[in-house]
Amino acid sequence: MFTLVRRLCLCLAVVGVVSPPVLAASPAYQPLLDKLSRAAPGLNKQALAHAVAAMQCALNNGAEPARRLAVIDYSQPSSARRLWIFDLQRNRLLLRDFVAHGRQSGENLATRFSNSDGSHQSSLGLFRTAESYQGKHGYSLRMDGLEPGINDRARERAIVIHSAAYVDPRLVRSQGRIGRSLGCPAVRPEVGRMVVDQLKGGQFMFSWYPDRRWLQSSAYLNCKPRRVASILAAENAGS
Secondary structure (H helix, E strand, O other): OHHHHHHHHHHHHHOOOOOHHHHOOOOOOHHHHHHHHHHOOOOOHHHHHHHHHHHHHHHHOOOOOOOEEEEEEOOOOOOOOOEEEEEOOOOEEEEEEOOOOEOOOOOOOOOOEOOOOOOOOEOOEEEEEEEEEEEOOEEEEEEEEOOOOOOOOOOOOOOEEOEOOOOOOOHHHHHOOOOOEOOOOOEOHHHHHHHHHHHOOOOEEEEEOOOHHHHHHOOOOOOOHHHHHHHHHHHHHHO
16 A cells, blocks of 8 residues: 555656645644635645745745735636735735736646746746836836746846736637736736735745646755755845
8 A cells, every 4th residue: 555655646746746845744834824725715725835835945044034925826727817915914815816928838828938038938936026117018026036947037038027908808708818928927907006016025926837847846845955045145145
């Protein structure tokens, strides 16, 4: 029986269904995970578990605490409300809404992700939000990717949070999806200012998809303290 269970777990891990943070028994962040899960029952439990695990790993290895956590579940179609924003001080959900993915990541479903400039694809992993600014898309928010090779070129790629008229659920009826960006997690104009104001100034954002390579290699999901500490030290030195 033990051998059978072990083989089953290994098989699930290979296809990305189960990964280290989910298999961990009673992690220290379990109380927070339970509270956020109750606040957002529609959010994929694995996506939320990975988001909290990645954030906790960063905090344990030098990152400053945040007041907010945003989670994007790219396993859901763009026609679904797949952006969640949590208040970490009160453990409550502030917003669940639509968010666009990059035009080269897929049609209604995003299945391809990149860290490359000009790819017009979305990026996965843990981000730290930075400064708000007025740009060509209006009131927008810059952010920095914390995962080398996965999302750390976000700033040079101009991957920012901004409003866009094409993030319109009414488009689903005519084209089967909302509009797509050049890689930015664009949101509806109706909530754009609120999203930027809630997330600016060093909050965490986590973009999730069951990508096997990323799940197995992420320094945050597998919590590699020395690597995470060096990443965060370099990030702080450059800021």
